[in-house]
Amino acid sequence: MSAARSLWRDALRRLAGNRAATASALVLLLLAAVALAGPAISPYTAAQMDFSSMGVAPGLHAGHWLGTDRLGRDLFVRVLLGTRLSLAIALLATVVSLVIGVTWGAVAGYAGGRVDGVMMRAVDVLYALPTLFFVIILTVVFDRSPALLFVAIGAVGWLTMARVARGQAMALMRREFIEASIAAGAGPARIVTRHLVPNLLGTVVVYATLMIPQMILVESFLSFLGIGIQEPLASLGNLIADGAADMETAPWMLLEPAGCLVLIVICFNFLGDGLRDALDPRSA
Amino acid sequence: MLVYVLKRIAGSIPTLAIIVALSFGLVRLAPGGPFDEEQALPAEIKANLQRAYGLDQPLPVQFGRYVRGLLHGDFGPSFKFKDFTVTELIASGLPVSLELGALAMLAAVLLGVPLGVAAALDHNGPGDRLIMGGAALGVAVPVFVVAPLAALVFGIYLGWLPVSGWEPGKLADMVLPAATLALPVMAYVARLARASMLETLRAPFVAAARARGVPRGRLLLRHALPAALTPVVSYLGPAAAAILTGSLVVETIFGLPGIGRYLVQGALNRDYTLVMGMVIVYAAFMILMNLLVDVAYAWLDPRVRPGAGH
Numbered sequence: 083m084s085a086a087r088s089l090w091r092d093a094l095r096r097l098a099g100n101r102a103a104t105a106s107a108l109v110l111l112l113l114a115a116v117a118l119a120g121p122a123i124s125p126y127t128a129a130q131m132d133f134s135s136m137g138v139a140p141g142l143h144a145g146h147w148l149g150t151d152r153l154g155r156d157l158f159v160r161v162l163l164g165t166r167l168s169l170a171i172a173l174l175a176t177v178v179s180l181v182i183g184v185t186w187g188a189v190a191g192y193a194g195g196r197v198d199g200v201m202m203r204a205v206d207v208l209y210a211l212p213t214l215f216f217v218i219i220l221t222v223v224f225d226r227s228p229a230l231l232f233v234a235i236g237a238v239g240w241l242t243m244a245r246v247a248r249g250q251a252m253a254l255m256r257r258e259f260i261e262a263s264i265a266a267g268a269g270p271a272r273i274v275t276r277h278l279v280p281n282l283l284g285t286v287v288v289y290a291t292l293m294i295p296q297m298i299l300v301e302s303f304l305s306f307l308g309i310g311i312q313e314p315l316a317s318l319g320n321l322i323a324d325g326a327a328d329m330e331t332a333p334w335m336l337l338e339p340a341g342c343l344v345l346i347v348i349c350f351n352f353l354g355d356g357l358r359d360a361l362d363p364r365s366a
Numbered sequence: 367m368l369v370y371v372l373k374r375i376a377g378s379i380p381t382l383a384i385i386v387a388l389s390f391g392l393v394r395l396a397p398g399g400p401f402d403e404e405q406a407l408p409a410e411i412k413a414n415l416q417r418a419y420g421l422d423q424p425l426p427v428q429f430g431r432y433v434r435g436l437l438h439g440d441f442g443p444s445f446k447f448k449d450f451t452v453t454e455l456i457a458s459g460l461p462v463s464l465e466l467g468a469l470a471m472l473a474a475v476l477l478g479v480p481l482g483v484a485a486a487l488d489h490n491g492p493g494d495r496l497i498m499g500g501a502a503l504g505v506a507v508p509v510f511v512v513a514p515l516a517a518l519v520f521g522i523y524l525g526w527l528p529v530s531g532w533e534p535g536k537l538a539d540m541v542l543p544a545a546t547l548a549l550p551v552m553a554y555v556a557r558l559a560r561a562s563m564l565e566t567l568r569a570p571f572v573a574a575a576r577a578r579g580v581p582r583g584r585l586l587l588r589h590a591l592p593a594a595l596t597p598v599v600s601y602l603g604p605a606a607a608a609i610l611t612g613s614l615v616v617e618t619i620f621g622l623p624g625i626g627r628y629l630v631q632g633a634l635n636r637d638y639t640l641v642m643g644m645v646i647v648y649a650a651f652m653i654l655m656n657l658l659v660d661v662a663y664a665w666l667d668p669r670v671r672p673g674a675g676h
Contacts, residue, residue: 207380216389218629219645220392306615307633307634322510329517330518330522340511340515347508351506
C-alpha cells in the first residue's frame with residue numbers, strides 16, 4: 083500500500099513542477115468555484131428579464147458585468163450556469179464511459195482468448211460507426227433531456243477507454259503478483275476488482291482528463307445545433323448559438339461563452355498532458 | 367493488392383448492415399410516432415397515414431421493406447419535407463457537401479503538412495513555437511466558435527467574402543466555410559507532420575542518405591517526407607469524420623444547402639426517415655474513407671503492404 087501511495091506522491095510532485103498544468107488546474111478550480119457559487123451571489127437569475135437594459139454591452143455601470151442578451155437576461159449568470167451545466171454533463175458522461183470502458187476492457191483483458199476476441203470485435207465494429215450521428219439519432223428518438231444527453235454521449239465514448247484498459251489489463255495479467263494471487267486461489271471477480279482495476283487507475287485518470295474536454299465539445303456541439311440542452315436552460319453550446327445569431331449587433335454575446343469554452347478546453351488539455359507525463363515518466 | 371482491396375470491401379459489408387439495423391432499431395424504439403403532433407389527429411386519419419407509410423405492418427416486414435428499398439437506392443419518403451423522398455433530398459445536397467468537404471480536406475492537408483514540416487525544420491525555434499502555438503489553439507477551438515467569428519470578421523467587418531448563401535459554381539461562397547472546416551484538421555495535421563518529421567530526421571536511413579551526399583532538398587522531399595507522411599495518412603480517416611461532423615455546423619451557419627443541414631433540420635423536426643437515411647449515407651461514406659486510407663497506407667508503407675514478408 084505504501085508503494086502505491088509513493089507512486090501517486092511522485093506523480094503529484096512531477097505535476098507540480100509542470101507550470102502549464104498547474105496553472106491550468108488552478109484556472110479550472112477557480113472557474114468551477116465561481117460557476118458553483120456565482121449564480122447564488124448574483125442578484126439576477128438565469129431567466130429573469132431586465133426590461134430596462136436589453137442588449138446592454140459589458141460594463142460596470144448597468145449592473146450587468148458581462149452585459150445582457152436581447153431579452154435583457156444577465157449574461158454573467160447565464161455564462162456561469164452554462165459552464166456549470168456543460169461541466170456537469172461532461173463529468174457525468176466521462177464517468178459513464180469510464181465505468182463501461184474500464185469494466186469491458188478489464189474483463190476482456192482478464193478473460194483473453196475467444197471471449198476477448200468477441201468483445202474487442204464488438205468494439206471494433208462500434209468504432210467504425212460515426213458515433214456522433216448515433217447520438218443525434220438518440221436525441222431525435224428520445225426526449226431531449228440533460229440526463230439522456232450525458233448517457234448518450236457517455237455510451238458512445240467508452241470505446242477508446244475499453245481498448246486502453248484491455249491493453250493494460252493484458253499486460254498486467256502476465257505479472258507475477260497476479261500469478262501469485264491466482265495460485266493463492268483468488269477468483270476472477272477478485273482478480274478483476276482488486277488487482278486489475280486499481281492498477282488501471284493511473285491510465286484512467288489521464289484519459290478522464292483528456293476525455294472531459296471532448297465531452298464538453300460534444301455537448302456544446304449538439305446544443306449549438308439545437309438538439310442538446312434546450313432553452314431556458316443555458317449551456318455553453320446554446321449560449322454560443324444565441325450569440326452567433328446576434329453577433330452583428332452584440333458580439334459580446336458570442337465572445338463571452340466562446341471564450342469560456344475555449345479556456346476550459348485548453349486548460350483540460352494542458353492538465354491531461356501534464357498528468358500523462360507525471361504518471362508515466364517514460365512517455366515524457 | 368487487388369485481393370486485399372476486395373477483402374476489405376467484403377469486410378465492410380457487415381459493418382454497414384449493422385449500421386442499417388442499429389439505426390432502424392433505434393428509430394423504432396422511439397416512444398410516439400412521427401404523426402404525434404401537438405394537435406392530436408383524429409384516429410382514422412392517423413390510421414390512414416400509418417397505412418400509407420406502411421407503419422401498420424409488423425416490424426420485420428417494415429425492416430425487410432426498408433432494406434429492399436435501400437438496395438434500390440430508395441431511402442423512403444421524408445415524413446416532414448412533404449412531397450420529397452429522402453433520396454431526392456440527399457441527391458440535391460450531396461454535391462454541395464462533397465465540394466465543401468473535398469475543399470476543406472485539400473486545404474487541411476496541403477497547408478498542414480508544409481506547416482508541420484517547416485516547424486520540424488525549425489525545431490524549438492521561433493517559427494516552430496509560432497506554428498505549434500497556432501496549432502494548439504486550432505485544435506482546441508471548435509468549429510462552431512470559429513465559424514461565426516470568421517463570418518463576423520471577414521464577412522461583416524472586412525466585407526471580403528459572402529457570409530451566407532450559395533450559387534452553383536461560385537467559389538467565393540465556399541472560401542469561408544471550407545476554411546473554417548479545414549482549420550482544426552489542418553492544426554492536427556501540422557502537429558502530426560511535425561512530430562513524425564522530427565522522428566524521421568533522426569532515423570538511421572536519413573543519416574545514411576546524408577552521408578552518401580544526397581542534396582538537402584532531395585533528402586527532405588524524396589527520403590524523409592514519404593516516411594514522415596504515414597501518420598498523416600492514417601489520420602485521414604478520423605479527419606474525414608471530423609470534417610463530416612463539422613460540416614453540420616458549417617452548413618447551418620453559412621446557409622449551404624448540403625446534406626449536413628438536412629440532417630440537422632431532420633433531427634429538429636423529428637423526421638425519422640430523413641435522419642436514418644442521412645446517418646446511413648454518412649456511415650457508408652466513413653467506411654469508404656477508412657477503406658481508401660487503408661489502401662493508401664498499404665501503398666505508402668511497404669511494411670504493412672499485404673503479402674510483404676510472407
